[in-house]
Amino acid sequence: MGLIFAKLWSLFCNQEHKVIIVGLDNAGKTTILYQFLMNEVVHTSPTIGSNVEEIVVKNTHFLMWDIGGQESLRSSWNTYYSNTEFIILVVDSIDRERLSITKEELYRMLAHEDLRKAAVLIFANKQDMKGCMTAAEISTYLTLSSIKDHPWHIQSCCALTGEGLCQGLEWMTSRIGVR
Numbered sequence: 001m002g003l004i005f006a007k008l009w010s011l012f013c014n015q016e017h018k019v020i021i022v023g024l025d026n027a028g029k030t031t032i033l034y035q036f037l038m039n040e041v042v043h044t045s046p047t048i049g050s051n052v053e054e055i056v057v058k059n060t061h062f063l064m065w066d067i068g069g070q071e072s073l074r075s076s077w078n079t080y081y082s083n084t085e086f087i088i089l090v091v092d093s094i095d096r097e098r099l100s101i102t103k104e105e106l107y108r109m110l111a112h113e114d115l116r117k118a119a120v121l122i123f124a125n126k127q128d129m130k131g132c133m134t135a136a137e138i139s140t141y142l143t144l145s146s147i148k149d150h151p152w153h154i155q156s157c158c159a160l161t162g163e164g165l166c167q168g169l170e171w172m173t174s175r176i177g178v179r
Ligand SMILES: Nc1nc2c(ncn2[C@@H]2O[C@H](COP(=O)(O)OP(=O)(O)OP(=O)(O)O)[C@@H](O)[C@H]2O)c(=O)[nH]1
Pocket: 023, 024, 025, 026, 027, 028, 029, 030, 031, 032, 044, 045, 046, 047, 048, 067, 068, 069, 070, 090, 125, 126, 127, 128, 129, 157, 158, 159, 160, 161
């Protein structure tokens, strides 16, 4: 009985959790994905389509889809939505002009049937840039406190140094098994 339980438990623990990494072009999504994977900064060019990698954090397996954020690609984000457990929304904290577009995209995603069970991690990226918005400012602008039907968390980070990324992943692992 104990052995069966242990096997079931290990199956459960090794289950893969689907994550989509979204956000406007130039937000730093691909840089974040490869920091997760290799702990280093890779040279990126704008993503056309997507990159997918498996990231393992403390025995938890995440299958992460990094999706291109250019305007022409955003209408196809929804083809990645089914079975998504986590949305990572990456915000370029220096890009004040386009935060309203990020907000539109966020609420469009949250209203989508395929994402109704997804939790949302917002990375306020590029915190190394002088004059950038803080996570609190971004949270207020995006009216995150009004989101009641999805668990959410905002984390400031810098993908170039990796600062803040682990805390974001820790929040994700802490959500597993809650729902
Ligand atoms: N200063 C600074 N630059 C960053 C940071 N994160 C990413 N970048 C830079 O921002 C640029 C865009 O990064 P990408 O990771 O390619 O952006 P993306 O969100 O994947 O863009 P698309 O694939 O076009 O959607 C690159 O030059 C990165 O080096 C950061 O935290 N700080």
